[in-house]
Amino acid sequence: MIFFGLAALLIAIALIVGVTYTVGSLAWVTLLQWKDLVSFDRWTEVLITIKSNKLRTALTTISVAWGIFVLVFLLGLGRGLNQGARKQFAREATNGVWMIARKTSVPYGGYDIGRHITFDNRDYDRAVAVKGIDHISGQFYMTGGAFEGTGMMTKRGGKANAFQINAVHADAFYLTNHEIVEGRFLSKGDVADKRKSIVVGRPVVEFFFKKGEDPVGQWLEVAGVPFQIVGVFRDEGGAEQERQIYMPVSTAQLAYSGNDRLGMIEFTAGNAGPDEVKAIVDTLKGQLSERHGFSPDDAQAVHVHNNVEQFQRFSMMFMMISVFVVVIGLGTLAAGVVGVSNIMMIAVKERTKEIGVRKALGATPSSIVFMVIQEAVFLTGIAGLLGLSGGVAMCALIGKAHVSDFILDPGIDLSTGIAATAFLVFAGALAGFFPARAAARVNPIHALRDQ
Amino acid sequence: MLRLDKVNKYYRVGTHSLHVLRDVDFEVADGEFVAIMGASGSGKSTLLNILGILDDYDSGEYWLGDTLIRSLSEKKAANYRNRFIGFVFQSFNLLPFKTALENVALPLYYQGISRRKRNQIAEQYLERVGLRDWADHTPSEMSGGQKQRVAIARALIGKPRLILADEPTGALDSETSRQIMDLMAEINKTGITVLVVTHDPEVAARTSRIIRLKDGKVVDAEHARDSFPQMQAQP
Ligand SMILES: Nc1ncnc2c1ncn2[C@@H]1O[C@H](COP(=O)(O)OP(=O)(O)OP(=O)(O)O)[C@@H](O)[C@H]1O
Ligand SMILES: [Mg+2]
Numbered sequence: 001m002i003f004f005g006l007a008a009l010l011i012a013i014a015l016i017v018g019v020t021y022t023v024g025s026l027a028w029v030t031l032l033q034w035k036d037l038v039s040f041d042r043w044t045e046v047l048i049t050i051k052s053n054k055l056r057t058a059l060t061t062i063s064v065a066w067g068i069f070v071l072v073f074l075l076g077l078g079r080g081l082n083q084g085a086r087k088q089f090a091r092e093a094t095n096g097v098w099m100i101a102r103k104t105s106v107p108y109g110g111y112d113i114g115r116h117i118t119f120d121n122r123d124y125d126r127a128v129a130v131k132g133i134d135h136i137s138g139q140f141y142m143t144g145g146a147f148e149g150t151g152m153m154t155k156r157g158g159k160a161n162a163f164q165i166n167a168v169h170a171d172a173f174y175l176t177n178h179e180i181v182e183g184r185f186l187s188k189g190d191v192a193d194k195r196k197s198i199v200v201g202r203p204v205v206e207f208f209f210k211k212g213e214d215p216v217g218q219w220l221e222v223a224g225v226p227f228q229i230v231g232v233f234r235d236e237g238g239a240e241q242e243r244q245i246y247m248p249v250s251t252a253q254l255a256y257s258g259n260d261r262l263g264m265i266e267f268t269a270g271n272a273g274p275d276e277v278k279a280i281v282d283t284l285k286g287q288l289s290e291r292h293g294f295s296p297d298d299a300q301a302v303h304v305h306n307n308v309e310q311f312q313r314f315s316m317m318f319m320m321i322s323v324f325v326v327v328i329g330l331g332t333l334a335a336g337v338v339g340v341s342n343i344m345m346i347a348v349k350e351r352t353k354e355i356g357v358r359k360a361l362g363a364t365p366s367s368i369v370f371m372v373i374q375e376a377v378f379l380t381g382i383a384g385l386l387g388l389s390g391g392v393a394m395c396a397l398i399g400k401a402h403v404s405d406f407i408l409d410p411g412i413d414l415s416t417g418i419a420a421t422a423f424l425v426f427a428g429a430l431a432g433f434f435p436a437r438a439a440a441r442v443n444p445i446h447a448l449r450d451q
Numbered sequence: 452m453l454r455l456d457k458v459n460k461y462y463r464v465g466t467h468s469l470h471v472l473r474d475v476d477f478e479v480a481d482g483e484f485v486a487i488m489g490a491s492g493s494g495k496s497t498l499l500n501i502l503g504i505l506d507d508y509d510s511g512e513y514w515l516g517d518t519l520i521r522s523l524s525e526k527k528a529a530n531y532r533n534r535f536i537g538f539v540f541q542s543f544n545l546l547p548f549k550t551a552l553e554n555v556a557l558p559l560y561y562q563g564i565s566r567r568k569r570n571q572i573a574e575q576y577l578e579r580v581g582l583r584d585w586a587d588h589t590p591s592e593m594s595g596g597q598k599q600r601v602a603i604a605r606a607l608i609g610k611p612r613l614i615l616a617d618e619p620t621g622a623l624d625s626e627t628s629r630q631i632m633d634l635m636a637e638i639n640k641t642g643i644t645v646l647v648v649t650h651d652p653e654v655a656a657r658t659s660r661i662i663r664l665k666d667g668k669v670v671d672a673e674h675a676r677d678s679f680p681q682m683q684a685q686p
Contacts, residue, residue: 362533
């Protein structure tokens with residue numbers, strides 16, 4: 001973590017220094033001749049010098065274009081990867097932890113392995129008291145605690161369909177990415193009073209109700225018991241996330257003879273880091289093992305699905321990838337810029353005589369500096385735009401080809417593109433600075449001395 | 452036009468100091484046609500560079516018109532060169548990738564004149580040196596004499612009051628030299644002051660006055676020259 005922070009800081013400093021230096025040198029050179037930047041004449045003068053060095057110009061162009069291409073392509077791919085992976089997370093809260101009752105895998109207190117564990121309401125009550133927990137809910141599985149197969153027949157007016165039922169506390173909402181579009185989610189009152197309230201996803205409404213009909217207040221029969229709809233939700237995660245019905249855990253326990261059993265306890269811990277969350281999980285596990293007689297070291301009696309840790313790992317990985325990409329890309333680009341600078345330095349050395357002639361004919365040092373810098377900016381600019389469009393095209397191609405589910409919409413956004421272009425201009429000016437200074441210092445007497 | 456007053460110039464080579472111009476004193480009036488002669492290493496080019504504000508001097512005074520030329524900023528010097536002085540070199544110093552027309556037009560570029568206007572004017576000057584049909588040719592396609600004509604057109608285009616030529620015929624055969632000197636004389640007739648550095652007595656004979664340098668000193672700066680034989684006596 002510290003390492004990445006430092007790396008990012010260093011890069012930022014390098015950028016700021018580079019840009020300041022460039023802006024400073026540009027200002028020094030151009031204040032007098034700013035109008036020349038838009039002069040067509042000056043551009044044709046630049047083009048002439050490029051024309052006289054075609055091969056070298058081409059090689060330089062390729063090196064910078066390649067740098068930008070690599071940078072844009074890797075950045076775009078990184079973004080695609082990030083988006084692809086984030087989509088996998090989008091189904092649930094990124095700071096959620098799910099603790100699911102399973103089977104023991106370690107002999108403990110005289111019991112053999114393979115014993116089914118079931119939580120109950122007292123586990124939930126004790127968990128609520130644990131410090132650091134932000135939102136918490138228990139869940140009762142109507143089919144007896146299995147994680148899958150909770151679909152229940154739901155009926156209304158002769159129509160019937162199976163939807164997944166979640167019997168939960170009011171806070172379960174915070175463990176989802178649902179968005180209420182009508183009415184409300186389950187309340188604490190619904191749970192406390194064991195009300196027959198349900199919150200349904202949009203497909204449920206679409207299945208049972210006509211268009212324009214208000215579902216809130218209407219009744220549905222869920223596994224033989226009538227419930228009243230109090231709210232409708234939607235979810236960006238897709239249709240599967242919406243084909244669900246939420247009801248108070250207490251009502252479900254009563255209606256489907258669940259006694260006080262719970263199959264899962266789920267919670268969020270605010271902005272807590274992975275270490276704090278791990279401590280909470282350990283506390284809860286300790287409480288559970290104490291009450292249900294399994295080893296606190298049994299990794300399987302309670303299955304823990306910890307998004308905080310996974311998301312952290314995921315974010316870390318992408319941070320690493322981003323830093324890597326930026327370092328590689330900037331490195332390649334820097335190599336390109338140094339290449340331009342070198343090649344232009346050679347060009348200036350070769351054109352010493354020409355520069356001497358120009359000076360004898362009345363070229364001021366600043367006009368010479370500007371000529372060289374403009375050529376450098378022109379070169380890197382053209383090359384950069386080539387690389388930029390190449391990178392964008394490559395990303396689009398990969399996006400279209402659908403190489404992997406983990407890559408979603410690779411590519412860079414407009415602001416990154418604009419920033420890259422601006423950066424190119426600065427890089428070009430920076431590349432041209434030293435050759436330009438060398439050119440301005442050409443002594444016409446030495447340059448013009450015969451033979 | 453111009454006046455030198457006890458001008459001294461040293462070249463420092465390591466710890467060594469070379470006294471190249473010693474108390475150089477002379478005056479050139481408006482519209483004069485002057486040759487500068489002297490043995491190799493006598494300081495002719497150095498003198499011309501100072502006159503052309505390409506180089507600075509160490510002591511004395513150089514007056515160009517009413518202006519004391521001393522330690523000018525590079526920008527100022529560039530502007531003076533651009534507006535007042537035209538250079539002609541032994542090796543022409545044309546830009547190889549530019550056409551004759553573009554070469555001639557170059558000084559006007561540094562005056563901020565538009566390309567179209569520049570090229571129009573450059574065409575007139577090419578015409579004047581008899582190379583109108585060569586406007587689109589690059590220097591590599593031209594003979595030495597033609598190149599020097601292009602260079603002269605380039606020196607004239609900024610409407611200078613002073614032309615400085617360092618051995619303009621040094622790379623040319625005698626017939627071509629004669630033609631170039633005809634052109635120089637013609638230019639001088641329009642009122643432009645012309646200074647020509649040369650080794651060639653025939654070239655010097657075309658001028659109206661000779662300034663002789665020896666070891667950095669002016670040994671003879673005769674005014675109106677009328678004794679041609681004295682000239683030829685000089686090797
Ligand atoms: N940049 C320099 N550094 C050191 N010494 C120089 C430099 N330029 C010229 N000199 C020396 O100054 C002296 C005068 O040189 P200059 O070029 O003015 O002579 P010149 O009369 O033009 O000779 P030539 O007829 O051969 O062209 C010579 O001894 C030369 O070696
Ligand atoms: Mg010389």
